[in-house]
Amino acid sequence: MTKVALVTGVTGQDGSYLCELLLQKGYEVHGLVRRSSSFNTARIDHLYQDPHEDGRKLVLHHADLDDGLSLVNILRETGPSEVYNLGAQSHVRVSYDTPLYTANVTGVGALRILEAVRASNLDIRVYQASSSEMFGSTPPPQNEETPFHPRSPYACAKVYAYWSAVNHRESYGMYVSNGILFNHESPRRGETFVTRKITRAVARIQAGLQKELYLGNLDATRDWGYAPEYVNAMWMMLQAPEPDDYVVATGTTYSVREFCQVAFGHVGLNWEDYVRFDPKYTRPAEVDALMGDASKIRTNLGWKPEVNFEELVQIMVDGDIQLLEDERSGRLVRVDR
Incomplete structure (x- = not known):
C-alpha cells in the first residue's frame, strides 16, 4: 500500500529535498503552500509539474499554519501516515523585525499542526523541525540533554514548538519526534542566509x-552540514519503532x-x-x-554525515x-x- 506524507514548508530548501526523497521511496506526497501574490515554487517546480512515470507525484494544497481548521481539513482529505512540519519563518535576523509573526507561525503554528493531527483521529507520525538555535548561548558541544538558552525570537518560537511536540507525545501518546538540526546548507538555500x-x-x-x-x-x-543528508535523517526518525528527539549534526x-x-x-x-x-x-x-553531538542518532538509527x-x-x-x-x-x- 502506498504511503502518504504531508509536508509543510514544502517550497523551502528542506521541503524540496524531502519531497524528492519521499517520491524516490514511493510515497504519495502532499505539500502545503502559503497563498501569496507571487510564485515561490522554484525549488519544487520539477516535482509537481512533471509527475513520475509510475504515477507518483507531488500534490500542492493552499493552507497556512495560521489556520488550524484548514490543517484539519487537509489531513482528513489526504489521510497521511506521516506529517513533516518544516514550515516556519526561519530567518533568525528577520525574526527580530517580525517577532510576533515569527512566534505565531514558527511556534504556535507547530501547535496547530499537532492539534490538527490529534483532532483528525488518524494514526499519523509527526516530525517537528527543531533547531540548533534553541541552544543559543549554551556552550558546545550540544546534544539532546543540553539545556536550551535561546537568543532570538526565532529560537524562542522553536523552543515553544519543541516542548509542544514533547508534551503531545507524553500527554496523548502521539508519535512525535523532534529533529534538532544544526545548520544545513545547499545550492537551494535562500539567498538572504x-x-x-x-x-x-x-x-x-x-x-x-x-x-x-x-x-x-x-x-x-557553526556546525554546517549538507541539506539532502539531513532530510534523510528526518525520514529515518519517523521509521523508528518509537518516537524520540535527535540532534543532527556533523560534530565539526x-x-x-x-x-x-x-x-x-x-x-x-x-x-x-x-x-x-x-x-x-x-x-x-x-x-x-x-556544534552538535549526533552520537544518539548515529547509534540508534545509523545516520551519519558524508x-x-x-x-x-x-x-x-x-x-x-x-x-x-x-x-x-x-x-x-x-x-x-
Missing part, C-alpha cells in the same frame, strides 16, 4: 557583476570567516579583498558557537556559478525565491 549570500557573491564577483560583499559577525562558528565547527576563505579560494580569489563588515547584519544578541565542510562550500559555489551562467544565457527565468 549568510552561506548562500557568500557563495552567490563569489559567483557574481568572479563574473565582474559585484565588487564587494558586506557581512556581519565573521567570528561566529567552522567560522563565517573560514566559510568565506574556502568559498573565494575555490575560484582562486582572496576573500579579504572583497569582504567588508557591516554592523547592520549583526544580531542584537549573538550566538557565538554551535559531505564534509570543504565539499559543501564547493558544491554551493559551483551551484551559484552554474545558476548565474544559466541566467545570463537565458536558460533560466528567475522567480521569487
Whole structure:
C-alpha cells in the first residue's frame, strides 16, 4: 500500500529535498503552500509539474499554519501516515523585525499542526523541525540533554514548538519526534542566509557583476552540514519503532570567516579583498558557537554525515556559478525565491 506524507514548508530548501526523497521511496506526497501574490515554487517546480512515470507525484494544497481548521481539513482529505512540519519563518535576523509573526507561525503554528493531527483521529507520525538555535548561548558541544538558552525570537518560537511536540507525545501518546538540526546548507538555500549570500557573491564577483560583499559577525562558528543528508535523517526518525528527539549534526565547527576563505579560494580569489563588515547584519544578541553531538542518532538509527565542510562550500559555489551562467544565457527565468 502506498504511503502518504504531508509536508509543510514544502517550497523551502528542506521541503524540496524531502519531497524528492519521499517520491524516490514511493510515497504519495502532499505539500502545503502559503497563498501569496507571487510564485515561490522554484525549488519544487520539477516535482509537481512533471509527475513520475509510475504515477507518483507531488500534490500542492493552499493552507497556512495560521489556520488550524484548514490543517484539519487537509489531513482528513489526504489521510497521511506521516506529517513533516518544516514550515516556519526561519530567518533568525528577520525574526527580530517580525517577532510576533515569527512566534505565531514558527511556534504556535507547530501547535496547530499537532492539534490538527490529534483532532483528525488518524494514526499519523509527526516530525517537528527543531533547531540548533534553541541552544543559543549554551556552550558546545550540544546534544539532546543540553539545556536550551535561546537568543532570538526565532529560537524562542522553536523552543515553544519543541516542548509542544514533547508534551503531545507524553500527554496523548502521539508519535512525535523532534529533529534538532544544526545548520544545513545547499545550492537551494535562500539567498538572504549568510552561506548562500557568500557563495552567490563569489559567483557574481568572479563574473565582474559585484565588487564587494558586506557581512556581519565573521567570528561566529557553526556546525554546517549538507541539506539532502539531513532530510534523510528526518525520514529515518519517523521509521523508528518509537518516537524520540535527535540532534543532527556533523560534530565539526567552522567560522563565517573560514566559510568565506574556502568559498573565494575555490575560484582562486582572496576573500579579504572583497569582504567588508557591516554592523547592520549583526544580531542584537549573538550566538557565538554551535556544534552538535549526533552520537544518539548515529547509534540508534545509523545516520551519519558524508559531505564534509570543504565539499559543501564547493558544491554551493559551483551551484551559484552554474545558476548565474544559466541566467545570463537565458536558460533560466528567475522567480521569487
